Amino acid sequence: MYIQSITTMSKKEQIFDTMLKLIAENGIYYTPMSAVAEKGHVAVGTIYHYFKSKDELLNALYLNVQRDLAEVLLNSVSDGVDIKESFKNMWVNLYRYYIDKSDAFMFIQRITPSNLISNEVKEECKLIYMPIVDFFYKAIMEEVFVNMNIQMMTEMFFASVSSVAQLQFLGGLEITEDLLNDAANAQLKAFVR
Amino acid sequence: MYIQSITTMSKKEQIFDTMLKLIAENGIYYTPMSAVAEKGHVAVGTIYHYFKSKDELLNALYLNVQRDLAEVLLNSVSDGVDIKESFKNMWVNLYRYYIDKSDAFMFIQRITPSNLISNEVKEECKLIYMPIVDFFYKAIMEEVFVNMNIQMMTEMFFASVSSVAQLQFLGGLEITEDLLNDAANAQLKAFVR
Amino acid sequence: MYIQSITTMSKKEQIFDTMLKLIAENGIYYTPMSAVAEKGHVAVGTIYHYFKSKDELLNALYLNVQRDLAEVLLNSVSDGVDIKESFKNMWVNLYRYYIDKSDAFMFIQRITPSNLISNEVKEECKLIYMPIVDFFYKAIMEEVFVNMNIQMMTEMFFASVSSVAQLQFLGGLEITEDLLNDAANAQLKAFVR
Amino acid sequence: MYIQSITTMSKKEQIFDTMLKLIAENGIYYTPMSAVAEKGHVAVGTIYHYFKSKDELLNALYLNVQRDLAEVLLNSVSDGVDIKESFKNMWVNLYRYYIDKSDAFMFIQRITPSNLISNEVKEECKLIYMPIVDFFYKAIMEEVFVNMNIQMMTEMFFASVSSVAQLQFLGGLEITEDLLNDAANAQLKAFVR
DNA sequence: AATGAATGAGCCTTCATTCAT
DNA sequence: CATGAATGAAGGCTCATTCAT
Incomplete structure (x- = not known):
């Protein structure tokens, strides 16, 4: 087998x-x-x-990509490391993944606003992202981050990375290291106390 | 006639x-x-x-919606008012527009990652959003906002509003007034010095 | 009126x-x-x-053009003139008409094999072409042309002119005066005793 | 397989x-x-x-029919046989093919004046009809036919057969064996010295 | 007489899916 | 496991024709 x-x-x-x-x-x-x-x-x-259908193939592919993304994020944090540092790692590494695997990024961008992803897969994704939710939870508990709704935080986090990646791909703006840092710092500032 | x-x-x-x-x-x-x-x-x-084609209809519709959005944003700022206050107005008003005109929101979410919008229309949109760019420019000049790339700021701004609206619509999270304020404040913090 | x-x-x-x-x-x-x-x-x-319909317009236009063609042919023969000479005049003048009024020629070429021309119009055309039929009749009576079915002769006559005009238009062959004479003479030979 | x-x-x-x-x-x-x-x-x-499109199907069909036609003509001539005899064979056999395969005849009549046949297919047809051109060439070389432009001769040849077939189909004239012979002889006379 | 907005049947083509091999 | 020929519903779009002005 x-x-x-x-x-x-x-x-x-x-x-x-x-x-x-x-x-x-x-x-x-x-x-x-x-x-x-x-x-x-x-x-x-x-x-x-x-695959039973195009839909099923799309869902399977989506799950695959989400697993990759979650792994990238998870690999960006380690227990000993400073939370702020970890957050910036997450931000930058996710961004780099989007740039390196631009196909995956475009795929996610395109499939997310569609109705094609089943609730089962969405639920499974929630499980996959549990550790990331945990990270935000700890950040709040340790009073590094403000006490905000975690789901909202994660959405805003993803949205900020995606928006900058989008700029690089379609907006015709060359995202330099400096710009990258600015963006990551801004998003960090949004969440810290 | x-x-x-x-x-x-x-x-x-x-x-x-x-x-x-x-x-x-x-x-x-x-x-x-x-x-x-x-x-x-x-x-x-x-x-x-x-309309010559489905594409053209979509483009015309897109332009229509973008004009509405820009108007909402423009109506949120006035010369005398504090920049931070204005920013939060923009954020909240845009959010409310998304919620009130959820069809427009969903439409924009769905058409943006597609290839369907022509470059001409994209250019026209840039013109429409000039005043918003101006707002960010002034905010930086007056040293209220950090000196960041303005295009990146606006993208991150839009992304944050959209992500919260998305949560309300699809994420099953009831966005209360408090949550709304948290999100708007967070995004403001991201940009202020 | x-x-x-x-x-x-x-x-x-x-x-x-x-x-x-x-x-x-x-x-x-x-x-x-x-x-x-x-x-x-x-x-x-x-x-x-x-015009009641596209069909009717096409039929009216067809009749118009046929009247022109018949006039060209009729103007090519005169009572006193030699029959062979007259035939060649008809041939050459029809050809020149096709070349000068290439739109009319193309129109006729295109509408003829269709089913669009009504029987009424076809009958009317027969009347219009009576004098031409007469010409062939006289040519046979006077023993200049062989005794062949007149309808067949006229069809072959038209076909020969059209085929050469077609060559000029689509075949990429430049029809010189000499070629023209060759063709007209050939078709004359086909019919003379 | x-x-x-x-x-x-x-x-x-x-x-x-x-x-x-x-x-x-x-x-x-x-x-x-x-x-x-x-x-x-x-x-x-x-x-x-x-077939990629209706156009392509039409072109393929056209080529098919033209191959058939060329074969009919080629089978009508043999090296030993008298040129005049061969020509009349070609004429009559083509006519009979048109009558027997009236669908093919009508198809050719209808598609020829259209713009639907591609240049590639037209070129291929020229190759297919090479042997027929050769026949006319030999007829001129052996001083049986007059020295006329061969392209023009072949066009006139095809046109004469088609015009008589058309008469049979649409003109309401019953083409007897005698009429057939008259027409073939007439066209032969058009070309012989 | 003249206009052109409005209609909707019908056309060419695509594409997810099936199934016999 | 793998293939790809075959299917037909459905989509974007055209265009002859009508009709209110």
Whole structure:
């Protein structure tokens, strides 16, 4: 089963990668399954062997990307390190991930305002992001951050990173290290006591 | 002819309103022209009499909404009033507009990450938002705000409002007046010296 | 009525001319009534004031052109002149008409194989071409032409002129005076005893 | 795979046959793809699986028919046989093909004056008809035919056959064997020295 | 007589999905 | 597991025609 899983993963990975890339380029509705098949060097039928529908594929892909994002954030904090420092790490690392994996960023940007993500997947995402929520919780408990609704904080946090990444991609603004620091600092200031 | 002009406006308005509502409900790609026609009580051909294509209609609608948004922001600041106060007004008023005109909010959320808005319209939007840019410029000049890239500031500003509105709409979080104040204050803190 | 007829003719003429030109350029089915209206500087409703339908307009236009063609042919023969000479005049003058009025030629080429011309108009055309049939009849009676079915002769006559005109227009062959003479002579030889 | 290839051919053939028949009956623009699908017992999507567009289908069909025509002509001449005899064979055989395969005839009549045939296909047709051009070339070299532009001769040849076939189909003239001979002889006379 | 806004049937085409191999 | 031919519902758009002014 391990061997099989490898092979399976590889086909699935191929499909995931291709769809991510195509959606980043053209958008969800200009990415037909046939194109994913062609560019991914698999048959349409093969995609439907692994995923029940386009929706399901999109949801699976979304979950995949969210797991990556959460991992990036989690790797940015460590118990010993200063909370403010950790926050800025999170901000900057998430930003860098968005830039490095621009396909993933564009995909998330595009799928989020759609109705396509199921409630099940949304719930699963909440679980995945638990540790991040925990981080904010601790920051408040330790009286580093103001006592604000955590859900709101995390949303604002994500929104700030995304907005700067968007600027870099579409806004025609070259985001230098200085600008990056400014943005991260601003967002930190928004939350500290 | 004056009467006719009124009627004409009303037809276009009818189309705009219907499309806005349907996109808010179902998304751009689940809003076929035929549905706009049906729900808007006009013939498909009539829509194409006023707009060359679905794309053009979307762009026109986008511009309409952006003008409304800019007006809301502009009405939130007045020369005599304290900059910090004005900023919070802008934040809260924009938020309230999003909540009141949730269709407009959803529409903007959905069309922004798409490729559908033409560069011409984007340029026109920049002009529309000039006064807002000016506001941030003055805030920096008067040393109320930190010296940050203004484009980045405005993006972060919009992102913060949107993220909280999103929470209200999809996140299942009831945004009370207190939460609202927290968010607006946080974003203000992000920018003040 | 004469004055009125002039005005009327002028509008009708405008419509005729525009439609002829547009069909020559783009073909019947790529010539919408709206285009005829726009390029002809009349309102769509105006066209429908003069013609019951697109079909009727096409039929009227067809009849117009056929009348012109018949006149050209008729003007090519005169009682005293030698039959062979007259035939060659007809051939060459028809060809020149096709070249000069290429729009009319293209229109005829395009509408003939369609089903759009009504039987009434076809019958009327037969009447118009009576004198030409007469010419062939006399040529046979006077034993200049072979005794062939006259309808067949006229069809072959028209076909030969059209085919050479077509060559000039689409075949990329420059039809010189010599080539023209060769063709006319050949077709004459086909019919003489 | 051999079997499959047969099946595939049969699907394409089905589409070709149906479209030919429908265009012969109703004309190109009154032959919607949906009708081809329905009458051809295939799904619309299937047509688009084999042909990129209606245009491409028309071009492929045109090429098919032209190949048939060229073959008919080629089979009408053999090296040993008298040139005049061969010419008359070509004329009569082409005529009979038009009568037998009236759908093909009508299709060609209708598509030729349109702009729908691409230059590539036109070029390919020229290659296909090379042997026929050769025949006329030899006829001139051997001083059986007059020294006329060959392109013009072939056009006039085709035009004469078509015009007589047209008469039979639409002109209401019953073309007897005698009439046929008259026409073929006349066209021969047009070209011989 | 003249206008052109309004209509909606119908066209070409796409694409998610199925299924026989 | 993998393939890709086949399906047909549905979408964007056109255009002949009508009608109120």
